Amino acid sequence: MRALDIEDLDVDLGGRPVLRDVRLRLDRGELVGLLGPNGAGKTTLLRAILALIRTRGGRVLVEGKPSRPGRSAIGYVPQRHEFTWDFPISVEQTVLSGRTGRIGLLRRPGVADWRAVGDALDRVQLSELRGRPVAELSGGQRQRVLVARALALAPSILLLDEPFTGLDMPTQELLSDLFASLAQEGRAVLMTTHDLVAAMESCTRLVLLNGQVIADGRPEDLQDAEVWMRTFGVRETSPLLKLVKVA
Amino acid sequence: MSITDFVTDLLNPDLAFLPKALAIAVMSSIVCGVVGCYVVLRGMAFIGDAVAHAVFPGLAVAFVLQGSLVLGGAVAGVATALLIAIFSQNRRVKEDSVIGVFLVAAFALGIVIISQAPGYSGSLQQFLFGSITGIPDRDLYLVGVSGLVILSLVFALHKEFVAVCLDREMARSMGLPVFWLDIVLYVLVTLAVVISLQTIGNILVLALLITPAAAARLLTDRLGVMMLLAPAIGGTSALVGLYLSWSYDTPVGGTIVLVATAVFLAAWLLAPRHGLLVRRWRRPARHEPSADTRPNDETGVAAARGATAAVS
Numbered sequence: 001m002r003a004l005d006i007e008d009l010d011v012d013l014g015g016r017p018v019l020r021d022v023r024l025r026l027d028r029g030e031l032v033g034l035l036g037p038n039g040a041g042k043t044t045l046l047r048a049i050l051a052l053i054r055t056r057g058g059r060v061l062v063e064g065k066p067s068r069p070g071r072s073a074i075g076y077v078p079q080r081h082e083f084t085w086d087f088p089i090s091v092e093q094t095v096l097s098g099r100t101g102r103i104g105l106l107r108r109p110g111v112a113d114w115r116a117v118g119d120a121l122d123r124v125q126l127s128e129l130r131g132r133p134v135a136e137l138s139g140g141q142r143q144r145v146l147v148a149r150a151l152a153l154a155p156s157i158l159l160l161d162e163p164f165t166g167l168d169m170p171t172q173e174l175l176s177d178l179f180a181s182l183a184q185e186g187r188a189v190l191m192t193t194h195d196l197v198a199a200m201e202s203c204t205r206l207v208l209l210n211g212q213v214i215a216d217g218r219p220e221d222l223q224d225a226e227v228w229m230r231t232f233g234v235r236e237t238s239p240l241l242k243l244v245k246v247a
Numbered sequence: 248m249s250i251t252d253f254v255t256d257l258l259n260p261d262l263a264f265l266p267k268a269l270a271i272a273v274m275s276s277i278v279c280g281v282v283g284c285y286v287v288l289r290g291m292a293f294i295g296d297a298v299a300h301a302v303f304p305g306l307a308v309a310f311v312l313q314g315s316l317v318l319g320g321a322v323a324g325v326a327t328a329l330l331i332a333i334f335s336q337n338r339r340v341k342e343d344s345v346i347g348v349f350l351v352a353a354f355a356l357g358i359v360i361i362s363q364a365p366g367y368s369g370s371l372q373q374f375l376f377g378s379i380t381g382i383p384d385r386d387l388y389l390v391g392v393s394g395l396v397i398l399s400l401v402f403a404l405h406k407e408f409v410a411v412c413l414d415r416e417m418a419r420s421m422g423l424p425v426f427w428l429d430i431v432l433y434v435l436v437t438l439a440v441v442i443s444l445q446t447i448g449n450i451l452v453l454a455l456l457i458t459p460a461a462a463a464r465l466l467t468d469r470l471g472v473m474m475l476l477a478p479a480i481g482g483t484s485a486l487v488g489l490y491l492s493w494s495y496d497t498p499v500g501g502t503i504v505l506v507a508t509a510v511f512l513a514a515w516l517l518a519p520r521h522g523l524l525v526r527r528w529r530r531p532a533r534h535e536p537s538a539d540t541r542p543n544d545e546t547g548v549a550a551a552r553g554a555t556a557a558v559s
Contacts, residue, residue: 050420070422101409101421133468
Protein backbone atom coordinates (compact mmCIF):
# COMPACT_ATOMS: atom_id res chain seq x y z
CA MET A 1 0.00 0.00 0.00
CA ARG A 2 1.22 3.51 -0.81
CA ALA A 3 2.29 5.71 2.07
CA LEU A 4 0.70 8.75 0.43
CA ASP A 5 -1.68 8.91 -2.48
CA ILE A 6 -2.99 12.28 -3.65
CA GLU A 7 -5.55 12.18 -6.43
CA ASP A 8 -6.83 15.14 -8.46
CA LEU A 9 -6.51 17.53 -5.54
CA ASP A 10 -8.04 20.99 -5.97
CA VAL A 11 -7.63 23.65 -3.29
CA ASP A 12 -8.98 27.22 -3.25
CA LEU A 13 -7.86 29.86 -0.77
CA GLY A 14 -10.00 32.98 -0.39
CA GLY A 15 -11.95 32.02 -3.51
CA ARG A 16 -8.83 31.80 -5.70
CA PRO A 17 -7.51 28.54 -7.08
CA VAL A 18 -4.18 27.61 -5.50
CA LEU A 19 -3.79 23.95 -6.42
CA ARG A 20 -5.34 22.20 -9.43
CA ASP A 21 -5.36 18.50 -10.37
CA VAL A 22 -2.46 17.62 -8.11
CA ARG A 23 -1.53 13.96 -8.34
CA LEU A 24 1.30 12.78 -6.16
CA ARG A 25 2.27 9.36 -4.91
CA LEU A 26 4.87 8.60 -2.32
CA ASP A 27 6.27 5.23 -1.37
CA ARG A 28 8.21 4.38 1.73
CA GLY A 29 11.92 4.84 1.19
CA GLU A 30 11.54 7.89 -1.04
CA LEU A 31 12.94 11.33 -0.27
CA VAL A 32 10.96 13.65 -2.49
CA GLY A 33 11.80 17.33 -2.97
CA LEU A 34 8.85 19.64 -3.60
CA LEU A 35 10.17 22.59 -5.59
CA GLY A 36 8.49 25.72 -6.82
CA PRO A 37 8.56 29.53 -6.53
CA ASN A 38 6.96 31.49 -3.68
CA GLY A 39 3.19 31.23 -3.96
CA ALA A 40 3.34 27.97 -5.90
CA GLY A 41 1.24 26.26 -3.23
CA LYS A 42 3.93 24.15 -1.56
CA THR A 43 2.91 24.87 2.03
CA THR A 44 -0.76 24.71 0.99
CA LEU A 45 -0.14 21.21 -0.37
CA LEU A 46 1.44 20.17 2.94
CA ARG A 47 -1.52 21.59 4.85
CA ALA A 48 -3.92 19.76 2.55
CA ILE A 49 -2.05 16.50 3.20
CA LEU A 50 -2.42 17.16 6.94
CA ALA A 51 -6.14 17.83 6.34
CA LEU A 52 -5.82 21.26 7.98
CA ILE A 53 -7.61 23.05 5.13
CA ARG A 54 -10.75 22.33 3.23
CA THR A 55 -10.17 20.92 -0.22
CA ARG A 56 -12.39 21.64 -3.18
CA GLY A 57 -11.99 18.28 -4.85
CA GLY A 58 -9.88 15.15 -5.02
CA ARG A 59 -8.64 13.15 -2.10
CA VAL A 60 -5.62 12.54 0.09
CA LEU A 61 -5.04 8.96 1.23
CA VAL A 62 -2.51 8.13 3.91
CA GLU A 63 -1.82 4.40 4.07
CA GLY A 64 -5.00 3.92 2.09
CA LYS A 65 -7.22 5.95 4.44
CA PRO A 66 -8.40 9.55 4.13
CA SER A 67 -6.07 11.90 6.04
CA ARG A 68 -7.36 13.15 9.40
CA PRO A 69 -5.58 15.38 11.94
CA GLY A 70 -4.43 13.31 14.89
CA ARG A 71 -5.39 10.01 13.23
CA SER A 72 -3.04 9.64 10.28
CA ALA A 73 0.58 8.58 10.75
CA ILE A 74 2.06 11.83 9.46
CA GLY A 75 5.01 13.55 11.09
CA TYR A 76 4.93 17.29 10.40
CA VAL A 77 7.99 19.52 10.67
CA PRO A 78 6.85 23.14 10.19
CA GLN A 79 9.14 26.01 9.30
CA ARG A 80 11.39 26.89 12.21
CA HIS A 81 9.86 30.31 12.81
CA GLU A 82 6.46 28.73 13.54
CA PHE A 83 7.79 27.49 16.88
CA THR A 84 7.97 29.63 20.05
CA TRP A 85 11.68 29.25 20.76
CA ASP A 86 11.73 31.49 23.84
CA PHE A 87 9.30 29.17 25.65
CA PRO A 88 10.88 27.77 28.86
CA ILE A 89 10.91 24.12 27.85
CA SER A 90 13.59 21.45 27.50
CA VAL A 91 14.47 19.53 24.35
CA GLU A 92 12.97 16.37 25.83
CA GLN A 93 9.67 18.01 26.81
CA THR A 94 9.41 19.58 23.35
CA VAL A 95 9.73 16.19 21.70
CA LEU A 96 7.16 14.79 24.12
CA SER A 97 4.77 17.59 23.15
CA GLY A 98 4.63 15.95 19.70
CA ARG A 99 2.65 13.12 21.31
CA THR A 100 0.11 15.38 23.06
CA GLY A 101 -2.67 14.37 20.68
CA ARG A 102 -1.88 10.68 20.96
CA ILE A 103 -1.62 10.70 24.78
CA GLY A 104 -5.12 12.12 24.87
CA LEU A 105 -7.05 14.54 27.09
CA LEU A 106 -6.69 14.17 30.87
CA ARG A 107 -3.95 11.54 30.53
CA ARG A 108 -0.33 11.68 31.51
CA PRO A 109 2.52 10.37 29.35
CA GLY A 110 3.34 6.73 30.03
CA VAL A 111 6.31 4.42 29.48
CA ALA A 112 5.56 4.01 25.78
CA ASP A 113 5.53 7.79 25.32
CA TRP A 114 8.88 8.29 27.01
CA ARG A 115 10.36 5.41 25.04
CA ALA A 116 9.21 7.03 21.80
CA VAL A 117 10.80 10.33 22.91
CA GLY A 118 14.07 8.56 23.73
CA ASP A 119 14.11 6.79 20.36
CA ALA A 120 13.39 10.02 18.49
CA LEU A 121 16.15 11.88 20.33
CA ASP A 122 18.59 9.04 19.63
CA ARG A 123 17.62 9.09 15.98
CA VAL A 124 18.51 12.76 15.53
CA GLN A 125 21.45 12.44 17.93
CA LEU A 126 20.24 14.97 20.46
CA SER A 127 20.08 12.65 23.48
CA GLU A 128 22.94 14.43 25.20
CA LEU A 129 21.08 17.74 25.02
CA ARG A 130 17.77 16.34 26.27
CA GLY A 131 17.68 18.59 29.33
CA ARG A 132 18.74 21.80 27.61
CA PRO A 133 16.24 24.68 27.20
CA VAL A 134 15.33 25.01 23.51
CA ALA A 135 16.15 28.73 23.61
CA GLU A 136 19.84 27.84 23.91
CA LEU A 137 20.03 25.68 20.77
CA SER A 138 21.66 26.57 17.47
CA GLY A 139 19.67 26.69 14.24
CA GLY A 140 20.68 23.18 13.19
CA GLN A 141 19.87 21.74 16.59
CA ARG A 142 16.49 23.45 16.55
CA GLN A 143 15.69 21.87 13.21
CA ARG A 144 16.65 18.47 14.61
CA VAL A 145 14.42 19.01 17.67
CA LEU A 146 11.47 19.65 15.35
CA VAL A 147 12.32 16.51 13.37
CA ALA A 148 12.52 14.51 16.61
CA ARG A 149 9.15 15.90 17.70
CA ALA A 150 7.65 14.63 14.43
CA LEU A 151 9.41 11.26 14.78
CA ALA A 152 7.99 10.80 18.29
CA LEU A 153 4.74 9.69 16.61
CA ALA A 154 6.63 6.98 14.67
CA PRO A 155 5.08 8.28 11.42
CA SER A 156 5.27 6.52 8.07
CA ILE A 157 5.24 9.90 6.30
CA LEU A 158 7.41 12.87 7.20
CA LEU A 159 6.53 16.33 5.85
CA LEU A 160 9.33 18.89 6.07
CA ASP A 161 8.60 22.56 5.33
CA GLU A 162 11.72 24.50 4.27
CA PRO A 163 14.09 22.68 6.64
CA PHE A 164 17.24 24.32 5.20
CA THR A 165 16.23 27.97 5.33
CA GLY A 166 18.70 30.10 7.27
CA LEU A 167 21.20 27.31 7.91
CA ASP A 168 24.84 27.19 6.85
CA MET A 169 26.20 24.61 4.39
CA PRO A 170 27.70 22.14 6.91
CA THR A 171 24.46 22.08 8.90
CA GLN A 172 22.45 21.61 5.68
CA GLU A 173 24.61 18.63 4.78
CA LEU A 174 24.10 17.05 8.20
CA LEU A 175 20.37 17.45 7.82
CA SER A 176 20.34 16.14 4.23
CA ASP A 177 22.11 12.99 5.41
CA LEU A 178 19.63 12.64 8.25
CA PHE A 179 16.62 13.00 5.93
CA ALA A 180 18.09 10.53 3.44
CA SER A 181 18.62 7.90 6.13
CA LEU A 182 15.15 8.53 7.61
CA ALA A 183 13.77 7.71 4.15
CA GLN A 184 15.98 4.65 3.71
CA GLU A 185 14.71 3.28 7.00
CA GLY A 186 11.29 2.98 5.43
CA ARG A 187 9.57 6.34 5.74
CA ALA A 188 8.20 8.43 2.92
CA VAL A 189 9.76 11.89 3.22
CA LEU A 190 8.36 14.93 1.41
CA MET A 191 10.32 18.16 1.74
CA THR A 192 9.70 21.64 0.36
CA THR A 193 12.81 23.67 -0.27
CA HIS A 194 14.25 26.61 -2.17
CA ASP A 195 17.67 25.03 -2.09
CA LEU A 196 17.74 23.53 -5.57
CA VAL A 197 21.31 22.28 -5.36
CA ALA A 198 20.72 20.39 -2.12
CA ALA A 199 17.50 18.95 -3.55
CA MET A 200 19.23 17.77 -6.75
CA GLU A 201 21.93 16.16 -4.63
CA SER A 202 19.96 14.40 -1.92
CA CYS A 203 16.43 13.73 -3.17
CA THR A 204 15.48 10.49 -4.86
CA ARG A 205 12.71 12.30 -6.73
CA LEU A 206 11.74 15.89 -7.46
CA VAL A 207 8.28 17.33 -7.93
CA LEU A 208 8.10 20.71 -9.65
CA LEU A 209 4.99 22.55 -8.51
CA ASN A 210 3.36 25.77 -9.56
CA GLY A 211 -0.36 25.55 -8.94
CA GLN A 212 -0.19 22.13 -10.53
CA VAL A 213 2.44 19.43 -10.83
CA ILE A 214 4.59 20.49 -13.79
CA ALA A 215 7.14 17.69 -13.62
CA ASP A 216 7.77 14.66 -11.44
CA GLY A 217 10.85 12.49 -11.78
CA ARG A 218 14.33 11.56 -10.64
CA PRO A 219 16.73 14.54 -10.55
CA GLU A 220 18.80 13.14 -13.42
CA ASP A 221 15.68 12.74 -15.57
CA LEU A 222 14.60 16.37 -15.27
CA GLN A 223 16.90 17.54 -18.05
CA ASP A 224 14.33 19.54 -19.96
CA ALA A 225 15.05 23.22 -19.32
CA GLU A 226 11.51 24.08 -20.38
CA VAL A 227 9.83 22.51 -17.30
CA TRP A 228 12.15 24.45 -14.98
CA MET A 229 11.42 27.68 -16.86
CA ARG A 230 7.69 27.00 -16.69
CA THR A 231 7.76 26.15 -12.96
CA PHE A 232 9.77 29.13 -11.84
CA GLY A 233 8.71 31.57 -14.55
CA VAL A 234 12.29 32.36 -15.58
CA ARG A 235 13.90 33.02 -19.00
CA GLU A 236 16.35 30.69 -20.69
CA THR A 237 19.25 32.87 -19.60
CA SER A 238 18.42 32.50 -15.91
CA PRO A 239 21.24 31.33 -13.66
CA LEU A 240 18.67 29.03 -12.05
CA LEU A 241 19.00 26.72 -15.06
CA LYS A 242 22.77 26.53 -14.61
CA LEU A 243 22.19 25.72 -10.94
CA VAL A 244 20.15 22.63 -11.83
CA LYS A 245 22.54 21.82 -14.71
CA VAL A 246 20.06 21.94 -17.57
CA ALA A 247 21.70 24.87 -19.34
CA MET B 248 3.30 48.73 62.88
CA SER B 249 5.12 45.58 63.90
CA ILE B 250 4.29 42.17 62.52
CA THR B 251 2.99 41.13 65.97
CA ASP B 252 0.51 44.01 65.89
CA PHE B 253 -0.58 42.94 62.43
CA VAL B 254 -1.19 39.38 63.63
CA THR B 255 -3.10 40.72 66.65
CA ASP B 256 -5.29 42.79 64.33
CA LEU B 257 -5.86 39.77 62.12
CA LEU B 258 -7.16 37.86 65.14
CA ASN B 259 -9.24 40.76 66.48
CA PRO B 260 -12.93 39.86 66.03
CA ASP B 261 -13.79 43.55 65.56
CA LEU B 262 -11.58 43.58 62.48
CA ALA B 263 -13.09 40.44 60.93
CA PHE B 264 -12.86 41.96 57.46
CA LEU B 265 -9.06 41.93 57.63
CA PRO B 266 -8.41 38.15 57.60
CA LYS B 267 -11.15 37.83 54.97
CA ALA B 268 -9.41 40.37 52.76
CA LEU B 269 -6.09 38.65 53.35
CA ALA B 270 -7.50 35.25 52.41
CA ILE B 271 -9.06 36.59 49.22
CA ALA B 272 -5.97 38.57 48.25
CA VAL B 273 -3.64 35.61 48.75
CA MET B 274 -5.93 33.06 47.07
CA SER B 275 -6.54 35.24 44.05
CA SER B 276 -2.85 36.10 43.73
CA ILE B 277 -1.95 32.42 43.69
CA VAL B 278 -4.52 31.66 40.99
CA CYS B 279 -3.45 34.69 38.95
CA GLY B 280 0.19 33.66 39.29
CA VAL B 281 -0.45 30.23 37.78
CA VAL B 282 -2.75 31.40 34.99
CA GLY B 283 -0.48 34.40 34.37
CA CYS B 284 2.29 32.03 33.26
CA TYR B 285 0.33 31.21 30.10
CA VAL B 286 -0.56 34.88 29.64
CA VAL B 287 3.10 35.91 29.81
CA LEU B 288 4.41 33.03 27.68
CA ARG B 289 1.80 33.48 24.97
CA GLY B 290 2.18 37.23 24.94
CA MET B 291 -1.54 37.70 25.62
CA ALA B 292 -1.20 40.48 28.21
CA PHE B 293 -3.52 42.59 26.10
CA ILE B 294 -6.26 39.96 26.39
CA GLY B 295 -5.79 40.03 30.16
CA ASP B 296 -6.22 43.79 30.05
CA ALA B 297 -9.30 43.45 27.89
CA VAL B 298 -11.13 41.00 30.13
CA ALA B 299 -10.14 43.03 33.18
CA HIS B 300 -11.90 46.03 31.67
CA ALA B 301 -14.69 43.92 30.27
CA VAL B 302 -15.84 42.76 33.70
CA PHE B 303 -16.67 46.35 34.55
CA PRO B 304 -20.18 46.46 33.00
CA GLY B 305 -20.92 43.19 34.82
CA LEU B 306 -19.87 44.75 38.10
CA ALA B 307 -22.00 47.77 37.33
CA VAL B 308 -25.08 45.68 36.63
CA ALA B 309 -24.47 43.59 39.75
CA PHE B 310 -24.10 46.78 41.78
CA VAL B 311 -27.31 48.26 40.42
CA LEU B 312 -29.20 45.01 41.04
CA GLN B 313 -27.51 44.47 44.42
CA GLY B 314 -26.26 41.08 43.23
CA SER B 315 -22.91 39.34 43.65
CA LEU B 316 -20.12 41.43 42.11
CA VAL B 317 -17.99 38.35 41.46
CA LEU B 318 -20.80 36.66 39.55
CA GLY B 319 -21.71 39.77 37.55
CA GLY B 320 -18.09 40.38 36.63
CA ALA B 321 -17.58 36.76 35.62
CA VAL B 322 -20.58 36.76 33.27
CA ALA B 323 -19.49 39.97 31.53
CA GLY B 324 -15.84 38.91 31.34
CA VAL B 325 -16.58 35.48 29.92
CA ALA B 326 -18.99 36.97 27.38
CA THR B 327 -16.28 39.37 26.19
CA ALA B 328 -13.64 36.63 26.07
CA LEU B 329 -15.95 34.55 23.87
CA LEU B 330 -16.64 37.52 21.59
CA ILE B 331 -12.90 38.14 21.21
CA ALA B 332 -12.19 34.48 20.44
CA ILE B 333 -14.97 34.31 17.85
CA PHE B 334 -14.22 37.62 16.15
CA SER B 335 -10.49 36.80 16.03
CA GLN B 336 -11.24 33.89 13.70
CA ASN B 337 -11.84 36.43 10.95
CA ARG B 338 -8.34 37.08 9.68
CA ARG B 339 -9.15 40.42 8.09
CA VAL B 340 -9.12 42.22 11.42
CA LYS B 341 -6.15 41.38 13.63
CA GLU B 342 -6.74 40.05 17.11
CA ASP B 343 -5.34 43.11 18.89
CA SER B 344 -7.80 45.37 17.05
CA VAL B 345 -10.68 43.08 18.00
CA ILE B 346 -9.52 43.18 21.61
CA GLY B 347 -9.21 46.96 21.48
CA VAL B 348 -12.77 47.31 20.18
CA PHE B 349 -14.36 45.15 22.87
CA LEU B 350 -12.18 46.40 25.71
CA VAL B 351 -13.26 50.00 25.29
CA ALA B 352 -16.85 49.13 24.40
CA ALA B 353 -17.25 47.09 27.58
CA PHE B 354 -15.75 49.79 29.75
CA ALA B 355 -17.96 52.41 28.12
CA LEU B 356 -21.02 50.26 28.75
CA GLY B 357 -19.99 49.92 32.41
CA ILE B 358 -19.69 53.67 32.82
CA VAL B 359 -23.10 54.28 31.25
CA ILE B 360 -24.77 51.66 33.43
CA ILE B 361 -23.22 52.79 36.68
CA SER B 362 -23.99 56.44 36.03
CA GLN B 363 -27.67 55.45 36.22
CA ALA B 364 -27.21 54.22 39.79
CA PRO B 365 -27.65 56.79 42.54
CA GLY B 366 -24.58 57.49 44.68
CA TYR B 367 -22.27 55.67 42.33
CA SER B 368 -19.06 57.65 42.71
CA GLY B 369 -17.93 56.11 45.99
CA SER B 370 -18.62 52.57 44.80
CA LEU B 371 -16.95 53.35 41.50
CA GLN B 372 -13.72 54.05 43.31
CA GLN B 373 -14.05 50.75 45.14
CA PHE B 374 -14.39 48.86 41.84
CA LEU B 375 -11.49 50.61 40.27
CA PHE B 376 -8.93 50.56 43.04
CA GLY B 377 -9.98 47.69 45.29
CA SER B 378 -10.90 47.65 48.93
CA ILE B 379 -10.50 45.38 51.93
CA THR B 380 -13.78 46.23 53.60
CA GLY B 381 -17.29 45.12 52.81
CA ILE B 382 -16.45 41.72 51.36
CA PRO B 383 -19.45 39.42 51.96
CA ASP B 384 -18.78 35.92 53.34
CA ARG B 385 -20.27 34.22 50.29
CA ASP B 386 -17.60 35.87 48.11
CA LEU B 387 -14.97 34.23 50.28
CA TYR B 388 -16.36 30.80 49.39
CA LEU B 389 -16.99 31.80 45.79
CA VAL B 390 -13.35 32.83 45.39
CA GLY B 391 -12.08 29.70 47.13
CA VAL B 392 -14.17 27.31 45.05
CA SER B 393 -13.58 29.05 41.72
CA GLY B 394 -9.86 29.20 42.52
CA LEU B 395 -9.81 25.44 42.99
CA VAL B 396 -11.79 24.89 39.78
CA ILE B 397 -9.42 27.13 37.81
CA LEU B 398 -6.32 25.40 39.15
CA SER B 399 -7.73 21.92 38.46
CA LEU B 400 -8.57 22.88 34.88
CA VAL B 401 -5.05 24.25 34.40
CA PHE B 402 -3.64 21.00 35.79
CA ALA B 403 -5.90 18.89 33.57
CA LEU B 404 -5.25 20.76 30.32
CA HIS B 405 -1.65 21.77 30.92
CA LYS B 406 -0.03 19.67 28.19
CA GLU B 407 -2.60 20.80 25.63
CA PHE B 408 -2.10 24.48 26.54
CA VAL B 409 1.66 24.01 26.21
CA ALA B 410 1.32 22.35 22.80
CA VAL B 411 -0.83 25.23 21.54
CA CYS B 412 1.60 27.82 22.97
CA LEU B 413 4.54 26.13 21.28
CA ASP B 414 3.15 25.79 17.79
CA ARG B 415 -0.51 26.21 16.79
CA GLU B 416 -0.18 24.58 13.39
CA MET B 417 1.45 21.49 14.85
CA ALA B 418 -1.22 21.38 17.57
CA ARG B 419 -3.90 21.40 14.87
CA SER B 420 -2.15 18.65 12.93
CA MET B 421 -2.17 16.52 16.09
CA GLY B 422 -5.95 16.86 16.14
CA LEU B 423 -6.11 19.14 19.19
CA PRO B 424 -9.21 21.39 19.35
CA VAL B 425 -7.16 24.60 19.24
CA PHE B 426 -10.14 26.97 19.07
CA TRP B 427 -11.80 25.41 22.12
CA LEU B 428 -8.55 25.34 24.06
CA ASP B 429 -8.17 29.07 23.33
CA ILE B 430 -11.67 29.70 24.64
CA VAL B 431 -11.05 27.71 27.81
CA LEU B 432 -7.81 29.60 28.42
CA TYR B 433 -9.52 32.98 27.87
CA VAL B 434 -12.25 31.98 30.28
CA LEU B 435 -9.72 30.87 32.90
CA VAL B 436 -7.91 34.20 32.57
CA THR B 437 -11.24 36.00 32.96
CA LEU B 438 -12.17 34.05 36.09
CA ALA B 439 -8.73 34.65 37.62
CA VAL B 440 -9.19 38.37 36.98
CA VAL B 441 -12.69 38.42 38.41
CA ILE B 442 -11.84 36.76 41.70
CA SER B 443 -9.00 39.25 42.20
CA LEU B 444 -11.13 42.34 41.65
CA GLN B 445 -12.38 42.71 45.22
CA THR B 446 -9.07 43.55 46.79
CA ILE B 447 -6.94 44.71 43.88
CA GLY B 448 -9.46 46.63 41.82
CA ASN B 449 -10.27 46.74 38.16
CA ILE B 450 -7.39 48.91 36.99
CA LEU B 451 -4.56 47.11 38.75
CA VAL B 452 -5.68 43.51 38.40
CA LEU B 453 -3.59 43.04 35.26
CA ALA B 454 -0.47 43.43 37.40
CA LEU B 455 -1.43 40.39 39.47
CA LEU B 456 -1.66 38.37 36.28
CA ILE B 457 1.52 39.59 34.60
CA THR B 458 4.05 40.73 37.19
CA PRO B 459 4.57 37.56 39.28
CA ALA B 460 4.69 35.36 36.15
CA ALA B 461 7.13 37.71 34.42
CA ALA B 462 9.35 37.79 37.52
CA ALA B 463 9.25 33.98 37.69
CA ARG B 464 10.19 33.76 34.00
CA LEU B 465 13.30 35.81 34.73
CA LEU B 466 14.31 33.39 37.47
CA THR B 467 13.99 30.08 35.62
CA ASP B 468 14.09 28.32 32.25
CA ARG B 469 11.80 25.52 33.41
CA LEU B 470 8.07 25.84 32.99
CA GLY B 471 7.29 23.65 36.02
CA VAL B 472 9.43 25.79 38.30
CA MET B 473 7.96 28.95 36.80
CA MET B 474 4.42 27.79 37.55
CA LEU B 475 5.37 27.24 41.20
CA LEU B 476 7.40 30.43 41.58
CA ALA B 477 4.78 32.75 40.07
CA PRO B 478 2.02 31.90 42.58
CA ALA B 479 4.58 31.99 45.41
CA ILE B 480 5.65 35.49 44.37
CA GLY B 481 2.02 36.56 43.92
CA GLY B 482 0.87 35.16 47.25
CA THR B 483 3.80 36.68 49.15
CA SER B 484 3.27 40.05 47.48
CA ALA B 485 -0.38 39.96 48.54
CA LEU B 486 0.55 39.15 52.13
CA VAL B 487 3.32 41.74 52.40
CA GLY B 488 1.27 44.30 50.45
CA LEU B 489 -1.70 43.94 52.74
CA TYR B 490 0.52 44.25 55.80
CA LEU B 491 2.13 47.44 54.48
CA SER B 492 -1.20 48.82 53.41
CA TRP B 493 -2.69 48.22 56.88
CA SER B 494 0.38 49.66 58.61
CA TYR B 495 0.73 52.84 56.56
CA ASP B 496 -2.90 53.28 55.56
CA THR B 497 -2.16 53.09 51.82
CA PRO B 498 -4.56 51.74 49.17
CA VAL B 499 -4.37 47.95 49.31
CA GLY B 500 -4.42 47.19 45.55
CA GLY B 501 -1.71 49.70 44.77
CA THR B 502 0.49 48.52 47.63
CA ILE B 503 0.25 44.85 46.61
CA VAL B 504 1.10 45.72 43.02
CA LEU B 505 4.09 47.81 44.11
CA VAL B 506 5.43 44.93 46.22
CA ALA B 507 5.09 42.57 43.25
CA THR B 508 6.83 45.13 41.05
CA ALA B 509 9.70 45.32 43.54
CA VAL B 510 10.05 41.52 43.29
CA PHE B 511 10.09 41.80 39.49
CA LEU B 512 12.84 44.44 39.58
CA ALA B 513 14.85 42.36 42.06
CA ALA B 514 14.52 39.33 39.76
CA TRP B 515 15.63 41.39 36.81
CA LEU B 516 18.74 42.48 38.67
CA LEU B 517 19.57 39.31 40.58
CA ALA B 518 18.36 36.36 38.48
CA PRO B 519 20.92 33.52 38.78
CA ARG B 520 21.63 32.97 35.08
CA HIS B 521 20.37 35.94 33.12
CA GLY B 522 20.16 38.72 35.72
CA LEU B 523 21.77 42.07 35.02
CA LEU B 524 24.21 41.88 37.93
CA VAL B 525 25.35 38.35 37.06
CA ARG B 526 26.00 39.39 33.48
CA ARG B 527 27.94 42.47 34.63
CA TRP B 528 29.93 40.34 37.02
CA ARG B 529 30.76 37.72 34.44
CA ARG B 530 31.64 39.90 31.49
CA PRO B 531 35.23 40.70 32.40
CA ALA B 532 35.86 37.10 33.50
CA ARG B 533 34.95 35.30 30.31
CA HIS B 534 33.36 36.02 27.00
CA GLU B 535 29.99 34.31 26.82
CA PRO B 536 29.85 32.38 23.55
CA SER B 537 26.65 32.66 21.58
CA ALA B 538 24.48 29.59 21.21
CA ASP B 539 25.51 29.10 17.61
CA THR B 540 29.23 28.95 18.23
CA ARG B 541 29.32 27.12 21.55
CA PRO B 542 31.90 24.43 20.88
CA ASN B 543 30.25 21.44 22.54
CA ASP B 544 26.88 22.32 21.03
CA GLU B 545 26.85 20.21 17.90
CA THR B 546 27.36 16.89 19.58
CA GLY B 547 26.41 13.65 17.94
CA VAL B 548 25.94 14.20 14.25
CA ALA B 549 28.61 16.87 14.17
CA ALA B 550 31.09 14.67 15.99
CA ALA B 551 30.69 12.02 13.33
CA ARG B 552 31.37 14.63 10.70
CA GLY B 553 33.81 16.72 12.68
CA ALA B 554 36.00 17.44 9.69
CA THR B 555 33.21 19.05 7.70
CA ALA B 556 32.03 21.11 10.64
CA ALA B 557 35.53 22.29 11.40
CA VAL B 558 35.86 23.80 7.94
CA SER B 559 33.09 26.26 8.72
